Amino acid sequence: MAETNSIPTASESSGPIETDVVIIGAGPCGLFAVFELGLLDIKAHVIDILDRPGGQCAELYPEKPIYDVPALPVVTGQELTERLMEQIKPFNPVFHFSERIDSLSKGPDGRFHLKTDAATEFIAKVVVIAAGGGSFTPKRPPLNGIEEYEGKSVFYSVRKIESMRGQDIVIVGGGDSALDWTLNLAPVAKSLTLIHRRDEFRAAPHSVEKMRKMVEDASVRLMIGQVTTIEGRGGQLSAIEVKTAAGQEKIPCTAMLPFFGLTMKLGPVADWGLNLNENLIVVDTERFETNEHGIFAIGDINTYPGKLKLILSGFHEAALMAQAAHKIVYPDKKLLFQYTTSSSSLQKKLGVK
Amino acid sequence: MLASFEDTRAAMTKITFIQPDGESQTVDAENGLTVMEAAKLNDIAGIEAECGGACACATCHVYVDDAWRDKVGKATEMEEDMLDFAFDVREGSRLSCQIKVSDAIDGIVVRVPAKQF
Structure with missing residues (x-):
């Protein structure tokens, strides 16, 4: 019972x-x-x-x-x-x-x-x-050609943290999913960049605080901006371009996790x-x-x-x-x-x- | 005393929607509606409003023209949170379901983004 x-x-x-x-x-x-x-x-x-x-x-x-x-x-x-x-x-x-x-x-x-x-x-x-x-x-960001990367280097959820080891990870979003994965994947990533459109987060305050500490000790990079283009071949991402207040910036990226809700x-x-x-x-x-x-x-x-x-x-x-x-x-x-x-x-x- | 016909008629406000290709449509909207509702009533392309106006998606995203930003005011925190789910968010980005139609915004110009998602 x-x-x-x-x-x-x-x-x-x-x-x-x-x-x-x-x-x-x-x-x-x-x-x-x-x-x-x-x-x-x-x-x-x-x-x-x-x-x-x-x-x-x-x-x-x-x-x-x-x-x-x-x-x-x-x-x-x-x-x-x-x-x-x-x-x-x-x-x-x-x-x-x-x-x-x-x-x-x-x-x-x-x-x-x-x-x-x-x-x-x-x-x-x-x-x-x-x-x-x-x-x-999960919402698919309207980035040109994103379909061919899905499941290969663009993921809407992560099953095995190990599969992300040594990667240049980009996480996009400002909610709990984005922040939780930032905290969980930073220790295994070669680099981890969190991209959000504004410097305010919907996620739980304690996660945001932890993320900010990681940004301070440089284990995470926080970019305020929006992804505009993705680059790669055969489903494997190599770089993305981000529009920030300072202009366009291209960063290396082998795995992207976009969290734009459902x-x-x-x-x-x-x-x-x-x-x-x-x-x-x-x-x-x-x-x-x-x-x-x-x-x-x-x-x-x-x-x-x-x-x-x-x-x-x-x-x-x-x-x-x-x-x-x-x-x-x-x-x-x-x-x-x-x-x-x-x-x-x-x-x-x-x-x- | 009976009110005159003029008094009982809801006041109307003009709203101009500009599509990404530059095509523009101006509609008369009843005060008290939202800009999203005015768009749906007039079959404006590119305003999806998947959640029906509950500020629970971001598919009625519009760019408010520079000249009108102060008049429509700022997005609430809840709306800002939802705008996180929109694409290509800019300075004038708003969710049209959160903008009330009133005399104060008569003549407003909003641009429909290239994509809602």
Whole structure:
């Protein structure tokens, strides 16, 4: 049994995880889908590329007030996420954070096979895509030709510090990622230059302080400016040019780590054979099902006539989707429509009776 | 007493958007909107506003023309933090979702950057 305050996540397992439903996206709609499915005795695993629940509410506006969630005159993205997590707790969803579903196909028995970028596999009767604006991915700086260097000498994350040993490293940005990597990589680098557009940093003050000390003892060079061009061949950087107040300066660079935040990209969803309209998944308005029977799409990622990208619309879509999913998960069971106010069986599931 | 038609109509302010290729478009925007909203309402190219005006991305980045910088004021700390995510940030860089349309900026000229990202 998980502790009351911890979020249950999957443990290492061998072989595919078999479940009723895989929900792609742990934003408000994906979380509420757990609730609506749970009331109908449908179990769900939830996968999200972020390392925590909430989706855009967690990543884009955790502190911003939301005024249009029914019955909550004002709620922040963070609070809404916390309340949803509390609401779905009775249904014990299993979360797989920091993973992205990369492939989706249909097996011979009609169930769906899914695989994440971390090689976690699922077999599910129903797939619910609640992926919002798509998966959050690091922003690619619009520097000419940067694509050919990505993964070779331009990195958006570092897996092994050792791989950076002896390199002329350039880190760009002023947030926690930029500062943390500056502190971690400086000891192994041949040279490390931190480039930021201004001499103020968003990162935690103690990291900034440490960085400034390293600048003082010359183990890190701090440049206030912006990268304008990159040079190299065959994917290997050799130098970059930086625009500073003093003018252009070229510095040697064999590895660059740009940290410009995250953006949302549709990603692998585009390759699953689903009908799309301007990067949104086309669904019907009775079941919110895609052109593929058993795959549903709810929340900001779907489109239909009259669609509004509102959290409350996504909640409605989750409820109708769950009714349709029930027919697939329990084809022989008759579904009796019940209210949480009066149904003792629903109240039992919610743990209030 | 009933207000006259003139009084109830929201005051309008002129905003000129200049594209990187020099093409310019002047629009009438209702006071109280943001410059980003005025851009979106008038289909100005190059203003993406991915986050919808929450000051949570940097895809409505514009360069405020020199003559208007003092009038629009300075970016807040939150906006400066977000500008870190914009590309080719310059002296007049602002996020257009954080500039309110008012009489004080009537006639303002903003330039759309070559790229939002």
